[in-house]
Amino acid sequence: MTSKLPFPALAAIGGRRIRFWFADLVVLVGVLALLAGLAVLSAGVTVPFGPGQEPSVSTDPANLPYYAGRSLLRMFAALGTSTIFAIAYGYAAAKSRRAERVLIPLLDVLQSVPVLGFLSITVTGFIALFRGSLLGLECASVFAIFTSQAWNMTFAVYHSLTTVPRDLDEAASVYRLSRWQRLRRLELPAATVGLVWNGMMSMGGGWFFLVASERISVNNQSYTLPGIGSFVGVAIDEQNLGAIGLAIAAMIAVVVAVDRLFWRPLVAWSERFKVEESEASERVESAVLDLVRRSRLVAFAIHVTAVGMGRLGHALFERARRVRPASSPQASQWDDGIRELPPVGRLGAALRSDLTFNLILATALLGGSWALGSYVATGVTASDLATVLGNGLLTFARVLAVVAVSAVIWTPIGVWIGMNPRVSQLAQPIVQVAASFPANFLFPFVTIFMLRTGFPIELGSVPLMALGAQWYILFNSIAGAMAIPNDLREAVAMLKLSRWQRWRSLILPAIFPAWVTGAITAAGGAWNASIVAEIVSWGPDTLRAHGLGAYIAEATAVGDFPRTFLGIAVMALFVVGLNRVFWRRLYGLAETRYRLA
Numbered sequence: 001m002t003s004k005l006p007f008p009a010l011a012a013i014g015g016r017r018i019r020f021w022f023a024d025l026v027v028l029v030g031v032l033a034l035l036a037g038l039a040v041l042s043a044g045v046t047v048p049f050g051p052g053q054e055p056s057v058s059t060d061p062a063n064l065p066y067y068a069g070r071s072l073l074r075m076f077a078a079l080g081t082s083t084i085f086a087i088a089y090g091y092a093a094a095k096s097r098r099a100e101r102v103l104i105p106l107l108d109v110l111q112s113v114p115v116l117g118f119l120s121i122t123v124t125g126f127i128a129l130f131r132g133s134l135l136g137l138e139c140a141s142v143f144a145i146f147t148s149q150a151w152n153m154t155f156a157v158y159h160s161l162t163t164v165p166r167d168l169d170e171a172a173s174v175y176r177l178s179r180w181q182r183l184r185r186l187e188l189p190a191a192t193v194g195l196v197w198n199g200m201m202s203m204g205g206g207w208f209f210l211v212a213s214e215r216i217s218v219n220n221q222s223y224t225l226p227g228i229g230s231f232v233g234v235a236i237d238e239q240n241l242g243a244i245g246l247a248i249a250a251m252i253a254v255v256v257a258v259d260r261l262f263w264r265p266l267v268a269w270s271e272r273f274k275v276e277e278s279e280a281s282e283r284v285e286s287a288v289l290d291l292v293r294r295s296r297l298v299a300f301a302i303h304v305t306a307v308g309m310g311r312l313g314h315a316l317f318e319r320a321r322r323v324r325p326a327s328s329p330q331a332s333q334w335d336d337g338i339r340e341l342p343p344v345g346r347l348g349a350a351l352r353s354d355l356t357f358n359l360i361l362a363t364a365l366l367g368g369s370w371a372l373g374s375y376v377a378t379g380v381t382a383s384d385l386a387t388v389l390g391n392g393l394l395t396f397a398r399v400l401a402v403v404a405v406s407a408v409i410w411t412p413i414g415v416w417i418g419m420n421p422r423v424s425q426l427a428q429p430i431v432q433v434a435a436s437f438p439a440n441f442l443f444p445f446v447t448i449f450m451l452r453t454g455f456p457i458e459l460g461s462v463p464l465m466a467l468g469a470q471w472y473i474l475f476n477s478i479a480g481a482m483a484i485p486n487d488l489r490e491a492v493a494m495l496k497l498s499r500w501q502r503w504r505s506l507i508l509p510a511i512f513p514a515w516v517t518g519a520i521t522a523a524g525g526a527w528n529a530s531i532v533a534e535i536v537s538w539g540p541d542t543l544r545a546h547g548l549g550a551y552i553a554e555a556t557a558v559g560d561f562p563r564t565f566l567g568i569a570v571m572a573l574f575v576v577g578l579n580r581v582f583w584r585r586l587y588g589l590a591e592t593r594y595r596l597a
Helices: 008-013 022-043 061-095 097-112 115-129 135-162 166-174 179-208 210-214 228-237 241-273 287-294 296-323 343-377 382-418 421-436 443-453 457-482 486-495 499-533 548-557 561-592
Strands: 215-218 221-224 535-538 541-544
Touching: 022 061, 022 287, 022 296, 061 097, 061 135, 061 179, 061 210, 061 228, 061 241, 097 135, 097 499, 097 561, 115 135, 115 210, 115 548, 115 561, 135 179, 135 210, 135 215, 135 499, 166 179, 179 210, 179 241, 179 457, 179 499, 210 215, 210 228, 210 499, 215 228, 221 228, 228 241, 241 287, 241 421, 382 421, 382 457, 382 499, 382 548, 382 561, 421 457, 443 457, 443 535, 443 541, 457 499, 457 541, 486 499, 499 535, 499 548, 499 561, 535 548, 548 561
Parallel strands: none
Antiparallel strands: 215 221, 535 541
């Protein structure tokens, strides 16, 4: 006598016992191997940590697989956290005008704070939170990687939600979808392509700061975690080129494996969310995704997870709806309580509400600025301020050079890759390896070249910064080109437009929203990369460029908090000022003029 199946997915399979076909067997073996690897790697995360118990890192090649696994575990922990943060933060900023006025400028500031700035504040706190355990230092390292990943993913989600095609938005309103249904069926799918490609770019950004996040030098103290980044750091101190070469080979193997097993399936899967009326003749393919789709175990797991997430999301959104009155599609979501008033009273209430909000915000900003300024003023002088501003202008010039040159070189290449599925299948692994490979692994070779030839670090720091920032423009150009509906491509082909006409009438307007996201995050990435690009070393020899990045790195290493905060504040001033004056205007064009209607 057979029992009734508890889940519809099992009934869909046929109402009989699941048969373990080849796909199920491979998936099961893969999951068990993953769990075993996590168990081995996690055992080293909670070992005792304290004076005399600091972990050591050896350049013995036999340790490289374990070190690579520890680094990979930190990267995926940070990536998962960044994805959750990006969706929640981007949704809040996109769905509320009042929240947007605070969250987006705050995101500009957070993006402008370098990784070392976050580390100088959080390391001591995490170590104190998990006193006596290495888990505190691991959390500090993961948080540092998170700060190099989250911002561009958040910008991508926010921008995707603010540029949802109008006809789809109107259809969701006509069908009276709830907030949860709108998020699940319209908004998250609209953000998927950009989120996946920016996730790949974020992984590359995390690798770029791997050495800094695994060999932490702040507050005049140094901490080391086992990992491939600290392996390279020790090899640099020992001037061991052979060990650096082995680490580069191991890094390439890791990046290729992650691309084939993780990113390629995600890219192929994300193509189902493209907005188009006709299907493309060629699509990105993934053998891993095909295997997963054939597995009944995966189908069952996805069904159970979807049911659980659906119930949780519905409950959360319904709770929010009961707490706050639902707004009509025509009204903004921040003035729900004002809609019921007469027109004159509605205007007065809106002005009073807006004025109160602005006063609270201005008070908080002035109070925080005064407290920070008072603290910084105790340890710096007017000459320090002049020095920092001069260094900021030098780094600003390098950032502009990086963004301009990267845009000219990588925008057409990204469009070419994104609009040709065959090229994408061949180029994606190469691009992924190039973008995910930690460019500062190559810094020792560049440093040796500059030491032997006398090439000035003032100029050499520009290509070093570009190695960590240029990929944002390339990946967002690829994502924007891949998101162009196939029916528009077919229409352009039928009209037999020239190459320049295609770029002017279709390609540039279509990729412009994604390109703006890439350019603004590339600028932020260049500022952040200046921390490690303006001061490089090889053994006892160190080269320092005049710039804000080198200033912050040196102040952080010796624990000079006033000068560290002064440097970070000036960097934030440059970044936020540029965003407010220039980039936000481009965002406004992307939202109002260059969006799929």
